[in-house]
Amino acid sequence: MRQEEFEKQYTSIWQESEQLFNQFDSRSERKKLDQETLNQLPNLYRALCHSLAIAKERQYSPYLIEYLDNLVLRGHQILYSKRTYLLYKIIHFVAHGFPSEIQKQKLLFWMSMLIFFGPSLILLTLTILNPDLVYSIVPPNQVSQIESMYDPEASVLGRERESDSDFYMFGHYIWNNIGIGFRTFATGILFTMGSIFFLTFNGLFFGAISAHIINIKYTSTFFPFVIGHGSFELTAIVICGMAGIKLGWSIIAPGNLTRLDSLKLATEKAVLLVYGAALFLLIAAFIEAFWSSSTLLTTTTKYSVGTFLWIFVYVYLLWPRKLVSK
Amino acid sequence: MLDTNHTVEVPEGIELNLPLAGPVVRSLAFMIDMAIRIGVYFVIGTIFGVMGRFGGGLFLIFIFLLEWAYPILFEIYNQGATPGKKMMGIKVVNDDGTPITWGPSIVRNLLRAADAFPVFYLVGLISMMIHHQFKRLGDLAAGTLVIHKNSYTPSGSLQNEKPQQAPVNLTLEEQRAILHFGERSHQLSEARNHELADILSPILEGKDAKERMSNIVSMANWFRGRR
Numbered sequence: 001m002r003q004e005e006f007e008k009q010y011t012s013i014w015q016e017s018e019q020l021f022n023q024f025d026s027r028s029e030r031k032k033l034d035q036e037t038l039n040q041l042p043n044l045y046r047a048l049c050h051s052l053a054i055a056k057e058r059q060y061s062p063y064l065i066e067y068l069d070n071l072v073l074r075g076h077q078i079l080y081s082k083r084t085y086l087l088y089k090i091i092h093f094v095a096h097g098f099p100s101e102i103q104k105q106k107l108l109f110w111m112s113m114l115i116f117f118g119p120s121l122i123l124l125t126l127t128i129l130n131p132d133l134v135y136s137i138v139p140p141n142q143v144s145q146i147e148s149m150y151d152p153e154a155s156v157l158g159r160e161r162e163s164d165s166d167f168y169m170f171g172h173y174i175w176n177n178i179g180i181g182f183r184t185f186a187t188g189i190l191f192t193m194g195s196i197f198f199l200t201f202n203g204l205f206f207g208a209i210s211a212h213i214i215n216i217k218y219t220s221t222f223f224p225f226v227i228g229h230g231s232f233e234l235t236a237i238v239i240c241g242m243a244g245i246k247l248g249w250s251i252i253a254p255g256n257l258t259r260l261d262s263l264k265l266a267t268e269k270a271v272l273l274v275y276g277a278a279l280f281l282l283i284a285a286f287i288e289a290f291w292s293s294s295t296l297l298t299t300t301t302k303y304s305v306g307t308f309l310w311i312f313v314y315v316y317l318l319w320p321r322k323l324v325s326k
Numbered sequence: 327m328l329d330t331n332h333t334v335e336v337p338e339g340i341e342l343n344l345p346l347a348g349p350v351v352r353s354l355a356f357m358i359d360m361a362i363r364i365g366v367y368f369v370i371g372t373i374f375g376v377m378g379r380f381g382g383g384l385f386l387i388f389i390f391l392l393e394w395a396y397p398i399l400f401e402i403y404n405q406g407a408t409p410g411k412k413m414m415g416i417k418v419v420n421d422d423g424t425p426i427t428w429g430p431s432i433v434r435n436l437l438r439a440a441d442a443f444p445v446f447y448l449v450g451l452i453s454m455m456i457h458h459q460f461k462r463l464g465d466l467a468a469g470t471l472v473i474h475k476n477s478y479t480p481s482g483s484l485q486n487e488k489p490q491q492a493p494v495n496l497t498l499e500e501q502r503a504i505l506h507f508g509e510r511s512h513q514l515s516e517a518r519n520h521e522l523a524d525i526l527s528p529i530l531e532g533k534d535a536k537e538r539m540s541n542i543v544s545m546a547n548w549f550r551g552r553r
């Protein structure tokens with residue numbers, strides 16, 4: 001069959017599908033499509049594929065092939081959209097997916113904990129022995145800022161607060177802390193270097209500050225403040241780092257896979273950890289803004305609730321679960 | 327051909343051509359998005375500014391969303407294109423050519439932080455220039471492609487000439503070359519047309535370039551099936 005006849009025979013189908021695709025692409029038009037028209041879509045797509053295959057095989061003019069190619073691509077995009085059951089997935093993930101993902105990689109989890117808390121504890125000890133060490137990690141003006149934040153004489157905790165500034169701090173913690181978490185994860189793709197750097201650095205920072213607070217005897221305000229949200233926040237940062245290290249490690253040691261395939265597989269799993277960590281950081285931001293900073297609560301309440309939250313987080317993460325198949 | 331096309335075989339047994347988008351067009355799209363975001367910062371900042379500290383909190387949450395969720399939400403709900411991408415006529419798809427889904431979109435946009443390292447998306451740019459499919463790290467890990475979304479306008483038309491059989495047997499590929507030349511000859515200058523037609527002078531009967539040109543168009547008409 002020559003091209004001219006071919007075009008004559010099939011042009012109506014091409015135009016019909018083009019029209020349908022156009023309708024489908026605009027949101028308002030799409031709602032007007034009835035079921036019967038939609039049912040035609042697979043058949044039309046099939047016919048288009050058929051036309052394209054013939055046109056290519058018989059070397060019809062490149063313009064025609066390009067035209068058909070384009071139509072097929074549009075049909076393919078519509079037909080192969082994936083449906084996701086978002087709500088169900090989220091609930092399932094929080095209940096089972098996240099903890100079991102951590103439990104599958106316990107070694108990596110504890111290593112990341114070590115990378116964060118190890119340097120932290122070392123610096124804590126060293127700074128208690130030698131108080132000036134704090135200035136080697138934290139710039140002096142930041143040290144004095146932190147001192148004023150946790151001064152037991154001050155009436156408010158954390159930062160200067162007015163009545164509506166809890167919400168401001170909530171926004172600040174979301175923007176700042178979740179951002180840090182995401183960066184800790186993402187930079188891990190650079191052969192784990194970024195994640196390890198952020199973990200170690202944040203660990204050192206936290207260790208130095210804690211030691212300094214102990215040195216200047218502000219413990220009565222600082223520890224009740226951090227114990228509440230610390231469980232979620234510190235663990236989440238560790239998990240972000242863990243996910244990042246997983247990415248980088250998949251490139252360093254891909255095993256039997258190509259590096260690219262290994263990276264792709266690792267990413268699928270690692271991003272689950274980041275979802276969970278982001279959720280943790282959100283909870284931490286909420287606690288930090290509305291609970292930890294409150295001056296109405298007694299220190300005892302804060303310590304007991306804080307301890308409970310630490311236990312809760314680790315029981316939630318590490319309590320063995322049946323590995324449910326998706 | 328030297329086109330930067332990526333072909334994917336689909337279950338229907340044919341190959342899809344995905345025209346890949348390069349670093350330049352993608353950078354431009356990014357800059358447009360950036361400008362839009364800065365504009366939104368200012369508008370939102372002014373509105374929330376009058377609401378005091380509470381507004382400040384809302385503003386920070388909004389900045390967070392604008393920074394991380396803006397590309398994800400647009401890619402999912404706007405057929406793979408942020409406003410910047412849409413303006414530049416490009417979009418994101420999964421490696422197999424299907425529309426982008428939540429997982430890959432989240433991954434590629436989280437890993438933006440690594441691509442932006444250390445400044446001005448240096449890592450991402452280098453990665454795009456090295457990789458044969460112009461992928462930045464985020465695309466590599468997520469398994470996504472950025473492609474041109476060409477809205478097709480048929481730009482070829484074959485002049486009508488009296489159809490004429492080719493003087494020698496030509497392979498399908500050669501026939502296609504002549505047909506393609508016939509269809510796009512109006513885009514070329516006359517001198518260039520004649521120059522190209524002259525290549526075939528040994529088998530054409532026309533005496534000067536102009537006649538030879540019309541010989542070729544006649545042949546193209548024949549191959550197209552006009553009789």
